[in-house]
Amino acid sequence: MLLDELTAALPSDLVVSDPDVVATYLHDEAEWAAYDAPLAVVRPRTADDVAAVVAFCARHAVPVVPRGAGTGLSGGANSVRGCVIVSMEAMSSIVEIDELERLAVVQPGVVNDDLRAACAERGLWYPPDPASSPWSTIGGNVATNAGGLCCVKYGVTRDYVLALQVVTGTGDTVRLGRRTAKGVAGYDLAGLMVGSEGTLGIVTEITVKLRPMRDPERTVAGYFDSIVDAGRAVEAVAAAGLTPSALELVDRQCLLAVDAWKNMGLAVDANVVLLGRVDTPGEVGDAEAEKMRACFAEAGATWSVHSTDQDEADALFAARRLAYPAVERLGPVLTEDVCVPKRAVPEMLSRIEQIAERHDTVIANIAHAGDGNLHPLLITPRGDDAARARAQAAFADIIDSALELGGTVTGEHGIGLLKMDGLAAELDPVVMAMHRSIKDALDPHGIMNPGKVIPLLA
Amino acid sequence: MLLDELTAALPSDLVVSDPDVVATYLHDEAEWAAYDAPLAVVRPRTADDVAAVVAFCARHAVPVVPRGAGTGLSGGANSVRGCVIVSMEAMSSIVEIDELERLAVVQPGVVNDDLRAACAERGLWYPPDPASSPWSTIGGNVATNAGGLCCVKYGVTRDYVLALQVVTGTGDTVRLGRRTAKGVAGYDLAGLMVGSEGTLGIVTEITVKLRPMRDPERTVAGYFDSIVDAGRAVEAVAAAGLTPSALELVDRQCLLAVDAWKNMGLAVDANVVLLGRVDTPGEVGDAEAEKMRACFAEAGATWSVHSTDQDEADALFAARRLAYPAVERLGPVLTEDVCVPKRAVPEMLSRIEQIAERHDTVIANIAHAGDGNLHPLLITPRGDDAARARAQAAFADIIDSALELGGTVTGEHGIGLLKMDGLAAELDPVVMAMHRSIKDALDPHGIMNPGKVIPLLA
Structure with missing residues (x-):
């Protein structure tokens, strides 16, 4: 009966009723996190749809569980008993990319890689790059303050959110933040929403800062017998005053799992691989890459190289990104x-x-x-x-x-x-x-x- | 009588009673902003002192007005009737600079330039540089989310605050944020405090991120007949995809006021001066500086130069920093x-x-x-x-x-x-x-x- 009322309160095709489809929305990728049967799944097309759902739920004391692509790893999007799951997948437009102001306005269902590709066409770059970037959405990235590979140098999602449109727990639709480069008018409510995991509101539009496209990166790889040696190399890189644009660790088990899945022909002659990147331009960048390689060697790398083979370097980073789904197959x-x-x-x-x-x-x-x-x-x-x-x-x-x-x-x-x-x-x-x-x-x-x-x- | 109780509740030498001294704490530098007589001025030496003051004020419904160096320009530190002004000047220690983790822990009364100088001795850099940096304190910078000259490229105070110790409005002393490079455990309460202008609590310790010292900057100067031409040059720099490390505008009135005060021998042959800086290393930086100069010229600069004279460039930026106090003399x-x-x-x-x-x-x-x-x-x-x-x-x-x-x-x-x-x-x-x-x-x-x-x- 509550479900009938909800369906009546919304454009009818927004509410998902097929149990097989509903089943695909019950949880994210967190293993063994609890979930329970929802009242309904709703797929809004506009902020007004979202506001209508939340207002309905506020009137009837029904829990609201917002959901992006469901790639989360903590159970944040898991269904709770009798809730309405609000899946933002249909709100997937890139509204605007402004090259002069270096910002983009997107709906929450835009996939991270899609935004990055659209920016790249204009010579711009949206840095936050969680390993889930081919699947996860900007809305989900905002809800979890997602990080990624390049945030060691370029920061996390919160560092790029300028403004949000949010439907609050009272069903009000508000704009938080600003479009200007700076601004201190009132509390940082946009920043407070970032990483709040859907517990304070549902994000319905996001304005993000962009950077100019950067120079090609150099890759430095190091092989280590022990994971603790690799850890010492990480410490040495920091102590040397370097700021890598990525510094990733992958162990042999992950590389073997990726290779078994994708047949990438990865040569794995080490127990642990460190993958560093440097994007400082010119000779300064060359010197930094060499310094990083020396840090790897001094920490006990059995082999280290400042790679000039872009294909090999890309394969190693692709393996890093695929490590989680590859291991999950086991x-x-x-x-x-x-x-x-x-x-x-x-x-x-x-x-x-x-x-x-x-x-x-x-x-x-x-x-x-x-x-x-x-x-x-x-x-x-x-x-x-x-x-x-x-x-x-x-x-x-x-x-x-x-x-x-x-x-x-x-x-x-x-x-x-x-x-x-x-x-x-x-x-x-x-x-x-x-x-x-x-x-x-x-x-x-x-x-x-x-x-x-x-x-x-x- | 309330004042006697306050004095009894605290180490006696913390409370300022001399009316001439109290008078120096009544307002900040905002012109014509209202202020009223306080109950007392207190100069705490520890977070426990601050907690004792706030707890007293909570019990007696007395307003609390936190104060840094009083260089604010909006009246945020102005005394309100019957309040206790809490001046943080005595809490001025740099607690720790950690080179490996690239962070500093400071008390709120540390002057911005003093922190920057201490960092420079270790080859590190704290970017936020409000024009008030010789006088304003990190606590005040945090309360107002201060910006500055280099934030066009490097961001504002909030971008550098990792963690805070805060005495809240209930008199509780809490730690917000973290010491690690990343972290999403709970809401961003440290970020919420930044820029809240003392309305949510008093900051008693600040942990800030640092960067490695950067390369020397190049300076590009442009003279313009009209301020609107200078504005067009700013737009052109953004449109060219450049990210200057500073891009400041100063008009003739300001330069004349500075010269009249400091006898810096500034040659002012223009109505408006634009001062750009570029800190990208190597030849790439040289090319960027030349591109910026070309933007100035195309927007109608009557004269423009990529300065190789560091003294002249420094004098122009010093004049920019002195513009506000110089004009105030008029x-x-x-x-x-x-x-x-x-x-x-x-x-x-x-x-x-x-x-x-x-x-x-x-x-x-x-x-x-x-x-x-x-x-x-x-x-x-x-x-x-x-x-x-x-x-x-x-x-x-x-x-x-x-x-x-x-x-x-x-x-x-x-x-x-x-x-x-x-x-x-x-x-x-x-x-x-x-x-x-x-x-x-x-x-x-x-x-x-x-x-x-x-x-x-x-």
């Missing part, structure tokens, strides 16, 4: 996302090895190593409940270690459902109370993605 | 701070000329022209009430024009008292209500800098 994967100070990278990688051994869990490693953002991938055999319990214990231990080393429980994937205990461990109770008071202020009916990030009150 | 100055899209810079400069004529008001111009942030300086003769009224009308007209052109009422100086009408004109009432609900959530007693930014309820 069985359920619980993905970690801790971020630690650069100085702590070797120690954290060493502790991950110990945790893997202690909990008898296979842990593969990829990492945005240059900014200390590690993604240990905990792999379990399908249907092995004991292995699953061990992996979950290892997951918790990794979080504890990261906090002990001055790190954070999530570098870029968000809290969602999987990291709620971690958030409570990381934040002071007073700071948790500040979160709750802001949530109450902007979502007075408590309908926006309830039970994510901030625990429901008992 | 009489009361009402300082504007609108920011418009780059495309609108010529039109906005033209409208400012018309507004000056219409209201018979002398308006000198300095501008962070490269990001469309204009600072028309409205100069009035001392004690001329009619001129003051005309200047205030011109001030309001400039704000209206900026909003018409898609701009904002404040690029970097903040709302304080002077721009409260402007904020109400710029923001949707629903967004103003969101501001109020967040203020109520984090400052439930309504004691933090009340009546600034957000109007008091009648």
Whole structure:
């Protein structure tokens, strides 16, 4: 009956009723995160559609779960009992690219790579590049403050959001932020929305800053026997004063998984590979690349090269991007996302090895190593409940270690459902109370993605 | 009696009682912004002192007005009736500079230039450089999200704040943000505090990101007959895809005022001077500087040069930094701070000329022209009430024009008292209500800098 009322309140073709289709919207890619049956899935075409859905849900105390492409890894988009899932996929227009002001206005359903391609046609560049960029949307990137490979030099999604149109928890449609290069008129509410994982409102339009297209990057590769040596190389690169445009770590397990899947002919003669990039132009950039290679060598690389073969370099980076889906083919994967100070990278990688051994869990490693953002991938055999319990214990231990080393429980994937205990461990109770008071202020009916990030009150 | 209780509640030497000394804390540098008599001035030495003051004020419903160096230009630090002014000047230690992690931890009373000098000794750089950098403090810079000359390329204060220790309106001391390069654990409360002008809490410690020291800059200067031609040059630089590390505009009135004060021997053969800088290394940087010079020339510069004389270039930039205090010597100055899209810079400069004529008001111009942030300086003769009224009308007209052109009422100086009408004109009432609900959530007693930014309820 509530569903009939919802359907009556909206253009009829917005509401998805086919159970097989509804089933494809129930959760994101977080392994073992809970989800429950929704009331409905709605695919709005306009901000007014979104406002109508939220107003309906506010009147009827129905939870609202916004959803981008569902590539999240923390359960933030998972369905909660009786909710309306608002999938933003139909709002996928690039509204405007302004070359002079260096900004783009997009709807939330635009795929990250599509925006990047459209910008490239104008000689412009949208830097945030999560590994999910071929599939994830700008709306989802904003909701999670997505990072990526190049953010070691160029920052994360929040650094590029100038303005947002948002439907708040009261069903009001508001514009936050500005189109000018600078502005301090009032609180940074656009920044507050970024990374709030749908708990404060639904983003219906995004204005992002762009940069001029940059020069081609140089690639430096290093092979290491041990992951701790690779961690030392990361520390050495920071200590040398270098600012790489990417500094990625991929271990042998990930490379083998990619090769088994894609037959890329990757030669894997190392346990761990570090991939660095430098985009400083001219001779200065050449010198920086050579300095990075020397850092790799001094830290114990068994082989290191400043690559002049662009195809080989691109293949290595493509393998890095494919590592997560490739490993997922081997069985359920619980993905970690801790971020630690650069100085702590070797120690954290060493502790991950110990945790893997202690909990008898296979842990593969990829990492945005240059900014200390590690993604240990905990792999379990399908249907092995004991292995699953061990992996979950290892997951918790990794979080504890990261906090002990001055790190954070999530570098870029968000809290969602999987990291709620971690958030409570990381934040002071007073700071948790500040979160709750802001949530109450902007979502007075408590309908926006309830039970994510901030625990429901008992 | 309340004052006796306050004095008893604190280490006795923290409370300033000498009326002559108290008088030096009553207002910032905003011309004609209201201020009233405080209950007391307190100079805390520790975060615990600050917490004790705020807790006292919360118990007794006493307003709290935080204050940095008092160089603000919007009245944000002005005393309100019966308040406790909390001057952070005694908390002026640089706690830590970490070269490997590229961050610094400082107390709020550290002067901007002192932090920059300490960083430079380690080969590091703290970019935000408001023209007030020899006097203004990092705490004040955080409270106002200060900009500066280099933010056209390197961003503003918010882009460098990693973490804050804050005493909230409830007297709780909390840590917000993180020390890691990335992190998305919870809402961006550190970012929310930046630019909140003391209305949500008092910052007691700041962790900022640093960059490696950059290469020496090249300077490009251009002389123009008309300010609108200079505005066209700014637009041309953006259209050419250049990213200057500074692009400043100074008019003849400002240069003459500086020369009259400092005898710098500035040759001023132009009505308007544009000063561009380029810090891209190597030949690429040389080519960019030449391209910028060509943009100046094509826009109608009567003279333009890619300067190889570092002393001359430094003198021009020093003059730019001294323009505001120099002009202030001529009489009361009402300082504007609108920011418009780059495309609108010529039109906005033209409208400012018309507004000056219409209201018979002398308006000198300095501008962070490269990001469309204009600072028309409205100069009035001392004690001329009619001129003051005309200047205030011109001030309001400039704000209206900026909003018409898609701009904002404040690029970097903040709302304080002077721009409260402007904020109400710029923001949707629903967004103003969101501001109020967040203020109520984090400052439930309504004691933090009340009546600034957000109007008091009648």
